[in-house]
Amino acid sequence: MTFEETNKNRRSIRDFKNTQVSNDIINQILKEALEAPSSSNTQPFKVVVATGDTLTNIGNELTKKYKASLSLRKKNIFEKLIIARKFKLKPNKIYQTIQGKYFGIYQDRRIKTAIGLYKILGIKKEDHKKRNEEMIKNFNFFGAPAAIWIFANPKMKYTALVDTGIFMQNIMLSATSKGLGTCPQGALNIWREPVDNYFDVPKGYELVCGLSLGYPSDAVVNSYRPEKIGLEELLVSERK
Numbered sequence: 001m002t003f004e005e006t007n008k009n010r011r012s013i014r015d016f017k018n019t020q021v022s023n024d025i026i027n028q029i030l031k032e033a034l035e036a037p038s039s040s041n042t043q044p045f046k047v048v049v050a051t052g053d054t055l056t057n058i059g060n061e062l063t064k065k066y067k068a069s070l071s072l073r074k075k076n077i078f079e080k081l082i083i084a085r086k087f088k089l090k091p092n093k094i095y096q097t098i099q100g101k102y103f104g105i106y107q108d109r110r111i112k113t114a115i116g117l118y119k120i121l122g123i124k125k126e127d128h129k130k131r132n133e134e135m136i137k138n139f140n141f142f143g144a145p146a147a148i149w150i151f152a153n154p155k156m157k158y159t160a161l162v163d164t165g166i167f168m169q170n171i172m173l174s175a176t177s178k179g180l181g182t183c184p185q186g187a188l189n190i191w192r193e194p195v196d197n198y199f200d201v202p203k204g205y206e207l208v209c210g211l212s213l214g215y216p217s218d219a220v221v222n223s224y225r226p227e228k229i230g231l232e233e234l235l236v237s238e239r240k
């Protein structure tokens with residue numbers, strides 16, 4: 001694949017075949033991702049790769065948390081506190097910091113993208129049950145056989161986030177070039193405790209984002225091509 005083809009073929013994949021991805025391929029993808037530039041070559045990240053039973057267990061624990069968080073809606077404040085404590089629902093520290101509030105054109109684009117996705121899935125906007133069934137798939141990695149979590153050192157401040165984003169994109173493009181698919185998922189950084197239960201992430205590293213990795217299935221959801229803005233919206237005009 002040329003770069004153009006790889007770049008065009010990379011789309012967020014939300015349904016995977018259950019074909020395993022070999023460790024060799026995952027390692028190759030990560031090695032290629034490490035060619036990414038980073039601020040003064042600091043490479044301020046650590047990566048968790050989960051597959052097999054570990055991935056299933058993490059997925060089950062995340063799903064439990066998500067379901068418990070949904071149940072909060074109908075509870076009074078005391079019940080909320082009890083459930084939040086029991087299921088350890090306090091979001092990951094960095095999630096609270098980096099998750100922006102959607103507003104204006106960003107909220108418009110977000111809604112447009114979501115509507116497009118539900119349309120392709122045949123789900124009506126008001127069908128909360130079906131929408132929730134789709135949402136919950138985030139926590140079993142859309143059926144992917146592997147998931148990757150990227151942690152960065154927050155002492156490096158914004159540069160760590162820039163570096164992590166570039167690194168993640170390299171992972172996604174490398175995977176695409178090998179016929180694999182990925183879905184970057186903010187949903188996978190709401191709670192990090194299930195990952196910490198299975199991996200010794202070095203102290204000081206904060207979870208920035210997770211992504212699912214596997215071979216894309218033929219499901220219709222994977223044909224979704226959300227619209228990107230054009231250059232006229234992107235480019236800032238020169239002062240006259």
Ligand SMILES: Cc1cc2nc3c(=O)[nH]c(=O)nc-3n(C[C@H](O)[C@H](O)[C@H](O)COP(=O)(O)O)c2cc1C
Nearest residue numbers: 010011012014113138183184185186187188209226
């Ligand atoms: C930081 C980040 C977080 C995302 N979180 C989710 C998520 O939790 N669930 C999901 O299905 N897609 C998620 N996405 C995928 C975006 O919805 C997707 O990138 C966007 O709609 C554009 O589609 P494309 O990736 O196919 O070009 C995320 C993407 C990024 C970059």
